[in-house]
Amino acid sequence: MLSLYILGDSPIHRCPAWLKLLALALIGSVVMIIDSWPTLTAVLVLIIGAYVLARVPWHACWPMLRAMIIFVAIIAACQWLFGSAATVAVVSIRLTCVIMAANLVTWTTKVSDLVASIDVAVSPLTRLGVRTDRFSLAIALALRFIPVIAEQGRRIREAQAARGVRAPLTYLAPLIIKTVRMADGVGDALESRGADLRPVTTAGTPACPSRRAFVDTADHSG
Amino acid sequence: MRSKDIALIALFAALTCVLGLTPVIPLPVLGVTFSLQTLGMILAGVVLGAKRGALAMLLVIVLVAIGLPVLTGGQGGIAKLVGPTAGFVWSWPIGALIAGGLVERWWAHLNLAKALVAALLGSLSLYVLGQVWLAWSLHIPASVASWSWLVYVPGDLVKSIVAALVAVTVKKAYPLITARRDTTSADAAKPQGDTASSDTDQLWSGTASTPVTVAANAESSPAS
Amino acid sequence: MIRLDHVSHRYGARDVLHDLNLDLSEHRIGVVGSNGCGKSTLARLCNGLILPSSGAVSVEGHDTAKDSSAVRSLVGFVFQDPDLQIIMPTVGEDLAFSLRPHRLPKAEVAKRVDQWLHAYGLQSHRDHPAHLLSGGQKQLLAIAAVLIAEPQVVIFDEPTTLLDLANKRRIMDIVLRLDQQVIVVTHDLEFLTDFDRVIVLDQGRVVCDDRPQPALAHYRRLALGEPPVC
Numbered sequence: 304m305l306s307l308y309i310l311g312d313s314p315i316h317r318c319p320a321w322l323k324l325l326a327l328a329l330i331g332s333v334v335m336i337i338d339s340w341p342t343l344t345a346v347l348v349l350i351i352g353a354y355v356l357a358r359v360p361w362h363a364c365w366p367m368l369r370a371m372i373i374f375v376a377i378i379a380a381c382q383w384l385f386g387s388a389a390t391v392a393v394v395s396i397r398l399t400c401v402i403m404a405a406n407l408v409t410w411t412t413k414v415s416d417l418v419a420s421i422d423v424a425v426s427p428l429t430r431l432g433v434r435t436d437r438f439s440l441a442i443a444l445a446l447r448f449i450p451v452i453a454e455q456g457r458r459i460r461e462a463q464a465a466r467g468v469r470a471p472l473t474y475l476a477p478l479i480i481k482t483v484r485m486a487d488g489v490g491d492a493l494e495s496r497g498a499d500l501r502p503v504t505t506a507g508t509p510a511c512p513s514r515r516a517f518v519d520t521a522d523h524s525g
Numbered sequence: 526m527r528s529k530d531i532a533l534i535a536l537f538a539a540l541t542c543v544l545g546l547t548p549v550i551p552l553p554v555l556g557v558t559f560s561l562q563t564l565g566m567i568l569a570g571v572v573l574g575a576k577r578g579a580l581a582m583l584l585v586i587v588l589v590a591i592g593l594p595v596l597t598g599g600q601g602g603i604a605k606l607v608g609p610t611a612g613f614v615w616s617w618p619i620g621a622l623i624a625g626g627l628v629e630r631w632w633a634h635l636n637l638a639k640a641l642v643a644a645l646l647g648s649l650s651l652y653v654l655g656q657v658w659l660a661w662s663l664h665i666p667a668s669v670a671s672w673s674w675l676v677y678v679p680g681d682l683v684k685s686i687v688a689a690l691v692a693v694t695v696k697k698a699y700p701l702i703t704a705r706r707d708t709t710s711a712d713a714a715k716p717q718g719d720t721a722s723s724d725t726d727q728l729w730s731g732t733a734s735t736p737v738t739v740a741a742n743a744e745s746s747p748a749s
Numbered sequence: 750m751i752r753l754d755h756v757s758h759r760y761g762a763r764d765v766l767h768d769l770n771l772d773l774s775e776h777r778i779g780v781v782g783s784n785g786c787g788k789s790t791l792a793r794l795c796n797g798l799i800l801p802s803s804g805a806v807s808v809e810g811h812d813t814a815k816d817s818s819a820v821r822s823l824v825g826f827v828f829q830d831p832d833l834q835i836i837m838p839t840v841g842e843d844l845a846f847s848l849r850p851h852r853l854p855k856a857e858v859a860k861r862v863d864q865w866l867h868a869y870g871l872q873s874h875r876d877h878p879a880h881l882l883s884g885g886q887k888q889l890l891a892i893a894a895v896l897i898a899e900p901q902v903v904i905f906d907e908p909t910t911l912l913d914l915a916n917k918r919r920i921m922d923i924v925l926r927l928d929q930q931v932i933v934v935t936h937d938l939e940f941l942t943d944f945d946r947v948i949v950l951d952q953g954r955v956v957c958d959d960r961p962q963p964a965l966a967h968y969r970r971l972a973l974g975e976p977p978v979c
Contacts, residue, residue, distance in 0.1 A: 307592045307602050331607055378609070381665050394664055402604045409592040409602030417591040437531055441584055442591075444535030445542070446838040449595070450880040452536070452543045475561075479540070479568060479691055483699055486536045488833030490529030491798050495826040496836065497850040497898065 309410045315357035320416040321423065323408045334400045340392040347396055350403050357411050364406075371402050418442060444489070455481050533701065534577050538584035541565025541617075542595035560597040563651060564684045566617040567644045570624030571692035574702040578621035586614060612658025613651060620647040625702075628692060632702055640689035648681045750774040751795050751824075751902065751932075756804035758790055758953075765790050766953045768804070773932065777925075779941035779961065780934045781968050782950035788934045791950065792906050795932065796824035808902065822850065825900030829907040831884075831891035840882070840890055841866070841875040847898040865893045885916030892923060905933045909940065938965050 315323075330346065337343055354364070375395050382391040418439060425435045459474045459481070545562035565585075570578035585595065586606065594601040596614070605614060624647025631639045660666065695701070751773040758766040765787045773795070782788045793799040794806050797813035797820045805812055811819040828834045837843040844862040853861075866872040869889045874882060882890060888908065895903060905924060909917040921940055924931055933940065941947050947964035949957040949971065957967040970976070 307594055327603060327607075378663050378665075382663070385665060390664060398609060398663075402608050405604035405607050406602055409604065412592065414591050414593065421587065421591070440836075441531055441535045441538075441580075442587060443837050443842070444532065445538040445584055445588060446593075447836060447879065448536055448539040449542050450878065451832055452539050453546060454880070456543055475564070475687060476691060476694060479572065479695065480698065482536050482540050483533075483572065483695060483701065485833055486529060486532040488828065488830060489532035489536065489836070490527070491793075491826075492828060492834040492836060493528035493532060495796055495798060495821060495824075496834075496847055496894070497821055 306414045307409050308413055309359060309363050311358060311411065313357045313411070315353060315407065316411045318411075320412050320420040323412055324417075324420060327404055327408050330404045331401055334397045337397075338393060340389060340396060343393060343396040343400065347400050347403075350400055350407070353407055354403070357407060359407070359410055363410070367402075367406055371399065375399060440493075448485075448489075451485075452478070452482060455485075530577055533573055534581045534584060537565070537569040537573060537578070537581040538588065541569065541581070541585050542588065542593075545595060545597045546599075561684070562597045563617075563620075563648065563681065564688060566620050566651070567624050567647050567685060567688040568691060570621035570626075570647050571628045571640060571643055571688055572695050572701060573621075573625065574629050575622045575625035578625040579618040582617035582621045585617065589614065609659050609662045610655070611662075613655035615658070616651045616654035619654060620650040623647045623650050624688075629702055632696075635693065635696055637689055637693050640692040641685060644685035644688040644692070645682075648685055651681075652677075750809060752807050753794070753801075754805045754807070756794060756801045756806060758787070758794065758799065759802045764953055766794075766801075769955060771948070771955070771958075773930075775945035776930055777944040777946070778930075778932045779944045779947040779964075780932065780950065781936070781938065781941070781947060781965070783972065786950040787953045788950050789906055792826075792904050792932065792934045795902075795904055796820060796826050798826070822898070823901045825895035825898060825903045827892055827895050827903065827905045827908050829910055831887035831911075832880075834891040835879045835887060835894070838878055839876055840871055840879055843879055843890060844894050844897055847894045851898070861897060865897050869893045885912055885919065888912060888916065888920060889923075892920070896927075900929065902930045902932065903927060905931065905935070907935055908933070909935065909937050938968070941965060 330350070334343060334346055337346070375398055378398065379391050379395045382394055421442075422435070422439055425433075425438055429435050456474065456478050459477050463474055541562060542565075544565045545560055566582055569581040572578070573581060588595050589601050589605055590603055592602050596605055605611065624643045627643035627646060628635060628640065631643070751771075753769045753771040753773075756766060756769045757764065769791070780788045780791060790799060794801055794813070795808070797806070797817045800806075800814045805814070807813065808820045808823050811823070813820045835843050837846045841862055844865055845858050848858050848861065862875075863872070866875055869892075871882075871886065871890060871893070874886070879887065879890065888911075892908070908924070909920050912920065917937070924933060924940075925943060933944070935941065941961050942965070944961050947957075947959065947961045947968075948955055949964055949968045951971060956971065957964050959967070
């Protein structure tokens, strides 16, 4: 599965994921509180500075910028009908700040690092009896099965096209039934592969101490 | 929470992402597009029930947050969760919760009409939350925000009908929800008189058509 | 040793297995029978994925209904469709997942994962998404992910059904070289010719339990509707 991460080795890329998320939360809240457009412009300049520092390639950020400019322009036009020029400026710059800052985090942080920081963020919940290990398991499972389900959808569409069915919604019912049935198999696999097991208490010892030896056995070189 | 519940949550999150990959009909309004993705939200609610449905949608939000292009048209990233249209994404768990809760309440006597009402109320939360957030974050009156979303109404009607049909079909074939305690649970607990032919069919009906027994097993064995 | 003591299983109104009494202690045991005869149910009873409606199943003395975590660590299960068995997004992560309950240090996990990847020719795929593997490679990964946890018994539920001839051979080879006890549910009769014991199920009952040659002959006659001799 492709992620939106853009490979790089800038100070922004190397900055720990939790720090970037914290900074993003901070910027997000600060720009919501500030109501003066010169201050907001200063924040925006800081963010653009971070983009320069991160050396995000132009071809990567242009589609986002273009979509954002159109979006902000439409919003600004709506604002114009109801408010003053100052409100238009405040709302537009605020919006630009939030979108650009959030995208910078997404582009410069690996998926695995973000998952790891989410794991850390939810870990206090274990004290409340929440099985947080299930949390990262669910993320991994979803990642694993997006391509599998997409493949199923394609097969169903092909089979229907072969029979001359072309309505876009008819493939949904078989796809959902297939997904529900898959969950049965995946649930069985999770159980039999030990996802539900309580961890073995003595660290470093495998769960099965001895293995039965059979006399008539060829050597297993695995 | 058993392994199968985790599998269902993860698979419906994945299904919702896949539905976002299906061909989209672009609408030039506010740069948003029409796709089948919100169908995934309603389906998670009506097929999995309130709790698992909402968790599946929260999982989709997590996938968006970690920067996967799983939203309609390959979009994603934290910007989608904090920008002015973020309300539409955050409303998914709530929509699934509402649709799923209603289906659970009506489970014993679920029919197409009831399932449709559940699906429609689930989608409605999307509009309400999405617009309130949009209006608030842009400082525009909610009334202006609301009419611009009218273009989505026909699509969501179709999606709700599809979801209702699926809910009723899945209830018959592979019920995954158990009725709420405050309603008559006799229907839900009654085993299906199936005529399964293959081994996997047997296994299926064994684990799914008797949810009450399965739950009882899980409770009686603390180690599982 | 897996012991089934007066085990019956029913789904709803339908009996799937009737009063089975089996001691499974041989090295290689095959289970055959027509679709719907209950053989997949039997396999799942042996590792506690399904609990019997009546009677008891035990693995090395651990009751599957009472001591499921002990049973699961003793018994590995390879499913028919590896696509559903592979849980983690990448090949290496999936193997490492099997070692989670063992709580090994990271370096040890990486070492074992690499060993198993090498043994099955998957070393160049370690960081690849699992869905990009071929059908045969997926089944190899599924088997490796079961064996890496070092179970004492490995149950295979139709492991070769979805595979081509070359991959089928390869999987059979792996199964025959295992020094653990193996129980194989299959429609592939030639798979079982070198086994120690073959159980033929029909409509939830054991109709023949013998060495492979007479048992398979019995099953062939049964499938063709000829009168049984054994």
